[in-house]
Amino acid sequence: MLNHREKRRYLAIIYDESNVYRHFQLHDKIVERFKELFGVIHYELAMLKLYDSEFGNILFVGCRLKYLDYFLVSLSLTHPSITVVSLSGTIKKLRKNVSSLDIRNIKSDVN
Numbered sequence: 001m002l003n004h005r006e007k008r009r010y011l012a013i014i015y016d017e018s019n020v021y022r023h024f025q026l027h028d029k030i031v032e033r034f035k036e037l038f039g040v041i042h043y044e045l046a047m048l049k050l051y052d053s054e055f056g057n058i059l060f061v062g063c064r065l066k067y068l069d070y071f072l073v074s075l076s077l078t079h080p081s082i083t084v085v086s087l088s089g090t091i092k093k094l095r096k097n098v099s100s101l102d103i104r105n106i107k108s109d110v111n
Contacts, residue, residue, distance in 0.1 A: 013060075042067065
């Protein structure tokens with residue numbers, strides 16, 4: 001039998017720092033919304049995982065490629081507003097993409 005790994009995608013999400021939520025609380029809100037929309041079974045299969053972003057108001061979240069559409073829909077329907085800044089197949093490339101962005105301009109656009 002072949003050893004097959006599921007493909008994953010990693011998203012950089014920017015959020016408003018002045019909001020009352022911290023990054024792990026925001027992740028809980030996203031997970032809660034995903035479960036409301038698609039159910040607990042799809043949440044478990046999507047394997048949503050929070051990663052350290054090393055940036056102030058940016059959150060890295062990983063999910064299986066098969067459930068990326070579900071995850072993006074749940075992000076768009078989450079309150080407070082959340083914006084996807086970058087998407088990549090590896091965390092290393094995602095960090096490189098985010099570090100090359102001008103974060104000051106992104107912060108002013110969110111507010």
